[in-house]
Amino acid sequence: MEDDHVTETTSPLPTATAPGAGDxxxxxxxxxxxxxxxxxxxxxxxxxxxxxxxxxxxxxxxxxxxxxxxxxxxxxxxxxxxxxxxxxxxxxxxxxxxxxxxxxxxxxxxxxxxxxxxxxxxxxxxxxxxxxxxxxxxxxxxxxxxxxxxxxxxxxxxxxxxxxxxxxxxxxxxxxxxxxxxxxxxxxxxxxxxxxxxxxxxxxxxxxxxxxxxxxxxxxxxxxxxxxxxxxxxxxTVKWGRRIETLFSRPGGQPLRERMETMPNAEYQRMLRREPAEVRAHLPGDGPSSDAIRSALEGLTDEDIADAFRDLGGHSPEALxxxxxxxxxxxxxxxxxxxxxxxxxxxxxxxxxxxxxxxxxxxxxxxxxxxxxxxxxxxxxxxxxxxxxxxxxxxxxLQRAPVTLSEVGPVPEDFGRTPKGTSTTQAALGRVLLDLTRSAPDVAARVVSVSPDVSSSTNLAGWVNKVGVWTGAETSARNWFADDPETMLHWDESGSGQHVELGIAEVNLVSLLGELGSTWSRWGEPLLPIGVLYDPFVHRALEPWTYGIYAGGQSILVGTPSGVTLASEGGAHQSITTPSVGMEQPGLVTYEPAFAIDTEWALLASLSRLGRPEGTSAYLRLSTRSVDQTLAAVPEDPAARRRRRDHVVAGAYRLRRAETPAVTIAAMGAMVPNALEAAEALKAQGIEADVVCVTSPGLLFQAHLARHGTQVSEYAAPWILDQVFPADRAVPLVTVLDGHPHTLAFLAGINHVPARHLGVTEFGQSGSMDDVHRLHHLDSDSIVRSALDLIS
Structure with missing residues (x-):
């Protein structure tokens, strides 16, 4: 086959460039x-x-x-x-x-x-x-x-x-x-x-x-x-070696070529297993050109024919x-x-x-x-x-110069602001990236975001407008909508942009993330890659994502929006087991923040762990639920604020402390407002409840293992368990998350307390958020009933 795109190689051996290369x-x-x-x-x-x-x-x-x-x-x-x-x-x-x-x-x-x-x-x-x-x-x-x-x-x-x-x-x-x-x-x-x-x-x-x-x-x-x-x-295409090409040039060679190139794969493979005399007998076939093919083989020994028959281009250095x-x-x-x-x-x-x-x-x-x-x-x-x-x-x-690792400037731990009003953790993602460009421009310059055609729907528009879109083409593409006042997302493409947009193929996205996250070890230039995709599609991307981490790629994957809280989107877009996936993936720290400030702290901590030999990847599971940010009750005292930040990064913090708790409610992500509402309802019945906001079930589980002598991750902090689940406050436990309940079930084993675990175990349905929460027993009434069952 030969056209503008396909050529078959028949040219001679190129000039030797290495010692002995022509030998x-x-x-x-x-x-x-x-x-x-x-x-x-x-x-x-x-x-x-x-x-x-x-x-x-x-x-x-x-x-x-x-x-x-x-x-x-x-x-x-x-x-x-x-x-x-x-x-x-x-x-x-x-x-x-x-x-x-x-x-x-x-x-x-x-x-x-x-x-x-x-x-x-x-x-x-x-x-x-x-x-x-x-x-x-x-x-x-x-x-x-x-x-x-x-x-x-x-x-x-x-x-x-x-x-x-x-x-x-x-x-x-x-x-x-x-x-x-x-x-x-x-x-x-x-x-x-x-x-x-x-x-x-x-x-x-x-x-x-x-x-x-x-x-x-x-x-x-x-x-x-x-x-x-x-x-x-x-x-x-490299089909044939020099010996068989010589036969093709003999009288009868063209029919021989046609016979070889139209021979079914199975017949060719079977011929490889035949004795040389059998190859000679079977090769001409029984078609109209069989006599011409026999003439091309005249004067050759059976062994010559058998050797030429298997002389394919992939075994010919000259053809290669x-x-x-x-x-x-x-x-x-x-x-x-x-x-x-x-x-x-x-x-x-x-x-x-x-x-x-x-x-x-x-x-x-x-x-x-x-x-x-x-x-x-x-x-x-x-x-x-x-x-x-x-x-x-x-x-x-082939010797390569040793890789000298460039340093990334210090990643801020806290921008110092306390979010007010109502917001979502998904929206917080874009704001944190923009804040990073102002607070630490040298660090922000190494951030590269990747998404599969979901930039605007995952709140990255402000970031994309700020840093532009990267293109590997020789010339920048013209933005024909730059003068359109109604266009909110400005798609300015150049070689200096920091956002890479791929097609709708999650496998490609996480594969690119793995390679962007390996540049520190390949060329000494650390990047801080962040990939954003719809959370239910984490499963589609799981194999290459896992393989990228195994190969040493360090990156942040953001799954958003997530869970049945997505409500009207129905079961096809409602992720259930992704919290467990993040928790169980080696080489990874996973976070599911409840508030904008938690998102900021978790994302900054995750960025600080990228691009170095002892670094690790991260997975952030975010939500589109709009939450009153004052519920976070962020301390005003600087020392207390720092302590809250440390707890968020370590995996959990106590959000509501009862005088004498009868039950503890441990909630994660979008379920935290439901947990707080349930605590208030219990209090109205004279029952006090502690509320623990879990930000990283994986880090808590690793801390639990470390407490018993199994060191799983250097980021696991056993002290966090004593802070949020102290033995002297051990009471019955209700866990709740917008995902499979087994994710938090291990928490009952920290102090060996009776527990009920609420979560999602069935495919979801479309509906309002409140209806869907009730359907899966994630609403505050279900939390209250579980607590009453435990303490009764």
């Missing part, structure tokens, strides 16, 4: 060593290393083998220190083999795949002992990460007035298995409006036409080509080099490289080879074929050999 024999020697090491790493973990449990350790020898040539060629001839590479999950042994050969991994780690403290099952930035640019392992998420990495790098470059585009920033490579393209998140990312500007992005698709269970039933490369081209990508030479760097590029799964292994082309493991005899045969030894499997080329010198030169070339 095919040396290249193949290193390639053989990469294949051997990546296969032996998995073999040792499963067959050699003691395994008392008897459980399969796992690994993917066939998936590694299919991409060995691609990765070896990329590392030896094309990578630069400013480039970054996302490696498909199942090829992690290839990455470790290359790192060992080039001197960035101690070979002592090679026998430690999937061992505690050893090499991880999939590439991990935070847990592997050698350089890993992107964590992968979650299908589709690692593939798209370089897109968001490219945007983040451009944003950082603009922050320091660096180069805003082009290859000066380094290429962002993504090595993708073709089955990974089945993941919908891949196409959400490819279609995002920001992506066509990213000329530094290069995807290489390992098209081995196999998934975990089977051979892909149809030829899909042309469909992939068309989809990428329609999205504005440059498409380069030609593809790299054609990248134009003005738009994203995808190189679709045909490969064989299990290339050169005993499992080559087998439909069930995905996780198959070679036997001892098969490993011995492979060692002989690759000039390796089972007795010394981890041997590397000697330093004075051509292969050793080339690997050393690559290691030197």
């Amino acid at each position: 095919t024999g040396t290249f193949r020697e290193i390639e053989n060593r990469v294949l051997w090491l990546s296969t032996a790493i998995i073999d040792h973990a499963n067959r050699v290393r003691p395994n008392p449990s008897g459980m399969k350790v796992g690994g993917h020898q066939a998936s590694s083998a299919s991409i060995v040539t691609i990765m070896t060629d990329l590392w030896l001839r094309h990578l630069r220190p400013e480039d970054r590479v996302s490696v498909k999950p199942h090829a992690s042994p290839v990455l470790h083999a290359l790192n060992a050969l080039t001197g960035t991994l101690d070979p002592a780690y090679l026998p430690r795949l999937r061992e505690l403290g050893g090499l991880q099952s999939y590439p991990s930035r935070s847990k592997d002992p050698d350089p890993v640019d992107y964590s992968t392992g979650s299908v589709g998420i690692g593939a798209t990460a370089p897109l968001w990495g490219a945007i983040s790098r451009r944003y950082v470059a603009g922050l320091s007035q660096g180069e805003a585009g082009g290859t000066g920033l380094g290429r962002q490579y993504s090595l993708v298995g073709d089955a990974e393209l089945d993941e919908g998140a891949v196409w959400e990312a490819v279609l995002d409006p920001q992506v066509p500007n990213l000329g530094e992005v290069v995807w290489i698709v390992d098209l081995n036409r196999q998934s975990l269970d089977r051979v892909a039933p149809r030829i899909t490369s042309s469909r992939f080509e068309a989809m990428f081209a329609a999205a504005g990508w440059q498409v380069i 080099d030609a593809a790299f030479a054609q990248i134009d760097d003005t738009r994203p590029t995808v190189i679709i490289a045909y490969t064989v799964k299990g290339h050169r292994l005993s499992s080559e082309g087998h439909p069930q080879n995905h996780a198959s493991l070679m036997t001892a005899d098969q490993m011995a045969d492979l060692a002989t074929a690759l000039n390796a030894s089972l007795d010394d499997p981890w041997a590397l080329p000697t330093p004075d050999s051509a292969a050793g010198r080339w690997c050393a030169a690559v290691g030197e070339r």
